Amino acid sequence: xxxxxxxxxxxxxxxxxxxxxxxxxxxxxxxxxxxxxxxxxxxxxxxxxxxxxxxxxxxxxxxxxxxxxxxxxxxxxxxxxxxxxxxxxxxxxxxxxxxxxxxxxxxxxxxxxxxxxxxxxxxxxxxxxxxxxxxxxxxxxxxxxxxxxxxxxxxxxxxxxxxxxxxxxxxxxxxxxxxxxxxxxxxxxxxxxxxxxxxxxxxxxxxxxxxxxxxxxxxxxxxxxxxxxxxxxxxxxxxxxxxxxxxxxxxxxxxxxxxxxxxxxxxxxxxxxxxxxxxxxxxxxxxxxxxxxxxxxxxxxxxxxxxxxxxxxxxxxxxxxxxxxxxxxxxxxxxxxxxxxxxxxxxxxxxxxxxxxxxxxxxxxxxxxxxxxxxxxxxxxxxxxxxxxxxxxxxxxxxxxxxxxxxxxxxxxxxxxxxxxxxxxxxxxxxxxxxxxxxxxxxxxxxxxxxxxxxxxxxxxxxxxxxxxxxxxxxxxxxxxxxxxxxxxxxxxxxxxxxxxxxxxxxxxxxxxxxxxxxxxxxxxxxxxxxxxxxxxxxxxxxxxxxxxxxxxxxxxxxxxxxxxxxxxxxxxxxxxxxxxxxxxxxxxxxxxxxxxxxxxxxxxxxxxxxxxxxxxxxxxxxxxxxxxxxxxxxxxxxxxxxxxxxxxxxxxxxxxxxxxxxxxxxxxxx
Numbered sequence: 001x002x003x004x005x006x007x008x009x010x011x012x013x014x015x016x017x018x019x020x021x022x023x024x025x026x027x028x029x030x031x032x033x034x035x036x037x038x039x040x041x042x043x044x045x046x047x048x049x050x051x052x053x054x055x056x057x058x059x060x061x062x063x064x065x066x067x068x069x070x071x072x073x074x075x076x077x078x079x080x081x082x083x084x085x086x087x088x089x090x091x092x093x094x095x096x097x098x099x100x101x102x103x104x105x106x107x108x109x110x111x112x113x114x115x116x117x118x119x120x121x122x123x124x125x126x127x128x129x130x131x132x133x134x135x136x137x138x139x140x141x142x143x144x145x146x147x148x149x150x151x152x153x154x155x156x157x158x159x160x161x162x163x164x165x166x167x168x169x170x171x172x173x174x175x176x177x178x179x180x181x182x183x184x185x186x187x188x189x190x191x192x193x194x195x196x197x198x199x200x201x202x203x204x205x206x207x208x209x210x211x212x213x214x215x216x217x218x219x220x221x222x223x224x225x226x227x228x229x230x231x232x233x234x235x236x237x238x239x240x241x242x243x244x245x246x247x248x249x250x251x252x253x254x255x256x257x258x259x260x261x262x263x264x265x266x267x268x269x270x271x272x273x274x275x276x277x278x279x280x281x282x283x284x285x286x287x288x289x290x291x292x293x294x295x296x297x298x299x300x301x302x303x304x305x306x307x308x309x310x311x312x313x314x315x316x317x318x319x320x321x322x323x324x325x326x327x328x329x330x331x332x333x334x335x336x337x338x339x340x341x342x343x344x345x346x347x348x349x350x351x352x353x354x355x356x357x358x359x360x361x362x363x364x365x366x367x368x369x370x371x372x373x374x375x376x377x378x379x380x381x382x383x384x385x386x387x388x389x390x391x392x393x394x395x396x397x398x399x400x401x402x403x404x405x406x407x408x409x410x411x412x413x414x415x416x417x418x419x420x421x422x423x424x425x426x427x428x429x430x431x432x433x434x435x436x437x438x439x440x441x442x443x444x445x446x447x448x449x450x451x452x453x454x455x456x457x458x459x460x461x462x463x464x465x466x467x468x469x470x471x472x473x474x475x476x477x478x479x480x481x482x483x484x485x486x487x488x489x490x491x492x493x494x495x496x497x498x499x500x501x502x503x504x505x506x507x508x509x510x511x512x513x514x515x516x517x518x519x520x521x522x523x524x525x526x527x528x529x530x531x532x533x534x535x536x537x538x539x540x541x542x543x544x545x546x547x548x549x550x551x552x553x554x555x556x557x558x559x560x561x562x563x564x565x566x567x568x569x570x571x572x573x574x575x576x577x578x579x580x581x582x583x584x585x586x587x588x589x590x591x592x593x594x595x596x597x598x599x600x601x602x603x604x605x606x607x608x609x610x611x612x613x614x615x616x617x618x619x620x621x622x623x624x625x626x627x628x629x630x631x632x633x634x635x636x637x638x639x640x641x642x643x644x645x646x647x648x649x650x651x652x653x654x655x656x657x658x659x660x661x662x663x664x665x666x667x668x669x670x671x
Contacts, residue, residue: 046100050129052147053107057294059145059152061085066097068133068143072152072292077234079294081178082261083336085143085154086133087287088171091161094141095174098133101140104597105129108146114308114472116312116323116515116554118586118601124148124309130157138162144286146310150300152292153310155243159185160283168285170248171278175263176256177239183259184211184455185368186228186509186593189218190252192434194267198400200433202270202465205496208505210594214259222254222264224482225466228301228509228593232300236292240513242307242469244288245314246446250437251288251464262288270436272397278437286469291513298508302588302599307513308472314446317475319456322386322427323554324356324581331486331519331559332388333529334404338364340372344379349562351383353577357427359388359557362402374424377639386427388557393444397435408448412568416456428478428555430517437465449474459556460517467514479515479553486520488561490527493535500539500665501594501616503547508593511552521548521576522559523568531563539612540643541572543667546610548579557579571647575669579608590621594664600628611660611668619662624671626656630670639666 045064051057058073062082086095108126110364126148134140158168163425165544179186187209211230217223220603226240237493239261244250254264265277289311293304327350330338336342343360358380364373366586375386391400395409408431421429431448445461452459453476460469461480470477481507489496495502501518504608510516521544528534546567556579566574580603589609591597596619607628613619618641625634636648639665650658662668 016630020645024027028453030360043060048100048105048129048131050105050127050145050147052149053127054149055124056149057147057152059147061100061143061145062096063100067095068098068141071156072294073353074235074294074296075460077231078180079235079237080292080618081232081259082612083178083179084174085174086141088174089158090169090171091163092135092139094133094158096137097135099135100131101134102132103129103307109357112308114473115582116478117305117308118552118583119303119305119443120307120467120582120584122309124305126309128393133231134387135537138428139522140350148306148309148313150293150295150304151306151309152294153289155289155307156283156287158283158285158287160244161536161619166283167280168283169278169280172265173263174348175231177253177261177292179214179237179261180231180234181259183214184213184230185216186210186230186505187218187223187253187367189210190221190224190267190510192219192221192270196631198398198433199272200398200400200463201633202267202436203434205484206464207484207502208509208594210501210503215255216247217255220266221268222252224252227253227515235294236301236303237292237300237508238512239308240291240512242289242291243471243473244442244468245310246439246443247281247285249439250468252437266437269440273437274333274396275438275440277438284502293512296397297315297588297590301512302584303508304512307469311469311473313475314473315450315453315475318453321458321476322356323352323478325652326355326359326388326555326557327353327560328359328478328519328557330361331490332522332524332527332561334490335361335363338362340376343364343368343376345562347376347380347383347385349560349565352565352575353560353573355509357386357388357555357557358432359390361430362392362432364389365404379428385426388428388430388458389421389426390430390432393400393431393434393463394491397441398433400433404646409444411447411451414448414451418451418457421457422455428456428460430460430462430464432464434461434464437482441465446474450475458555462517466510471515478538478555479517481517482514483510483516484519485518486522486579487537489520489522489537494539496527496535499537500612503550503612504591504595504597504614505593507550507597508591515553516551517555517557518547519557520559521545521556523564523576524559524561531561538666540639540667541569541645542637542669543612543665545572545575545579545637546612547671548610548665549608549610550597550599554581554630555596569645570638572645587627589623593649598623605629606671609668609670611662613664613666616664618664621657622657622659624657625652625670635671637667637669
């Protein structure tokens with residue numbers, strides 16, 4: 001063997017070579033170990049908590065695996081499981097690859113007044129936190145939280161990116177709501193666009209389902225807000241949104257799978273397909289608020305003011321607007337009743353009832369005419385009665401033939417019409433048949449309200465979306481339908497058969513977040529032209545009185561008729577002459593959605609304790625009236641087992657309790 005070969009052989013057998021090999025092996029092991037630890041390192045999430053002022057509600061916000069999430073607990077009980085946050089824009093995906101980089105907290109304590117809502121003077125306290133999520137010092141998203149003692153609210157603040165973007169399209173939201181396993185639902189399916197009467201859907205007018213299972217998606221299009229869930233025997237939560245203006249779209253709730261839901265933008269074919277689904281925004285921008293009201297009982301949901309706590313007035317009121325009770329021929333007599341003679345009859349009826357208004361519904365433009373309408377408004381004014389006039393909203397988004405048409409959808413026509421309305425002294429408008437929840441439609445709502453304010457007109461919307469804080473945002477906004485309302489009682493007996501069931505849903509869902517223009521409280525035995533024919537009313541007269549209190553709206557056009565002055569019980573007419581439409585306080589007493597409700601409203605120093613029952617079994621309760629100053633004697637309107645209604649006077653017991661029994665389809669009023 002040569003020396004060269006020997007020396008090489010010697011080198012490879014040396015101890016130094018062994019050390020090199022060992023070092024290389026150890027280095028590889030270290031690299032393998034580090035690579036194995038890398039996912040564990042990235043999985044370490046930053047977690048922040050925000051509590052309500054009383055500490056009972058805890059919101060936990062995290063950036064687990066780069067994805068913003070949140071969860072909610074009430075008194076240590078899980079009410080919202082880990083749920084996604086974030087949104088996707090045209091300049092960045094702000095739902096993943098983000099880390100919490102900053103948290104700013106503060107306390108909120110403020111007072112505000114809105115005369116038309118369930119509690120006009122509100123003191124709002126909450127703890128607020130702005131949690132900033134950022135990607136490598138580049139794109140950032142803020143999630144702003146307001147946590148009160150009964151509500152969780154959050155919205156997104158989209159910051160202006162560093163690449164000179166000043167406008168953006170929000171393509172979708174990742175916002176999710178994962179309710180606890182085993183939750184049951186009380187939801188209203190989203191209607192299919194351009195369906196229903198003359199293509200006027202969606203309009204929030206489908207039936208609620210009660211105690212249904214999670215994992216469904218309505219009619220495959222999700223659900224309209226608000227959405228109620230029961231967390232077993234642990235409590236309740238209501239999901240909704242507020243603060244929607246023309247700067248965004250309205251949203252719905254879509255089921256992802258099982259107990260997981262997410263925010264959905266409007267359907268493509270809404271508004272007759274015109275306008276994009278994804279909202280366009282100017283940067284920086286804040287989205288509408290998503291709200292979650294929760295409680296061990298339904299009291300926080302019935303009494304919440306979250307829809308108005310979070311929003312600001314968009315313009316000042318042009319005058320002091322007037323509200324109150326009114327009559328309405330159309331609900332019993334339909335389109336043919338909108339003629340001069342019948343409306344004059346209803347003006348006289350409103351005057352006899354001491355009511356403030358008459359609503360003249362569809363087709364007045366052809367069946368009365370503009371010239372004769374001026375005469376009618378003057379006649380009403382001589383009786384101290386104001387007039388509301390109906391309008392079709394359309395342009396191109398419905399096929400409804402009823403007029404006036406083609407006015408409210410175009411600014412030039414609308415302003416000219418509103419000037420005429422102001423000049424002749426019309427009190428307000430009921431505008432019907434809107435096209436959906438796209439940003440395009442939200443702009444129409446806002447433009448109508450703004451123009452109407454300039455001309456001193458109150459506005460009621462029908463065939464429409466849910467009001468989202470609008471009572472505070474737009475001071476001339478009165479109420480919206482956005483519910484399967486009283487007209488359906490005229491259209492079908494099956495609806496009359498379910499009247500009590502539906503009525504016991506609304507105080508816990510639809511009417512909790514906004515004024516509801518239902519138009520009920522009929523005293524005719526039948527829904528028809530003369531009260532003797534048509535669908536049979538299954539509910540009692542006391543039921544009708546109770547819903548006049550249960551359903552919240554500052555303007556109530558009741559389904560009463562002139563014949564009720566002769567054929568209805570005197571005590572019922574006297575009650576309906578004086579029932580308030582503006583309230584100072586609301587209190588939940590007892591109830592279950594779809595079965596029964598007992599609640600109280602206060603007007604001035606007078607309390608109205610009211611109840612209705614949809615359950616087959618009579619509702620027997622012992623009510624504690626200690627919280628209500630009813631004096632030594634009180635009036636009680638009640639029904640017997642056969643729904644024979646009566647008014648009685650009773651003395652208050654020393655314990656200030658009263659035992660009551662409400663039969664199915666019956667009612668109760670104590671005052």
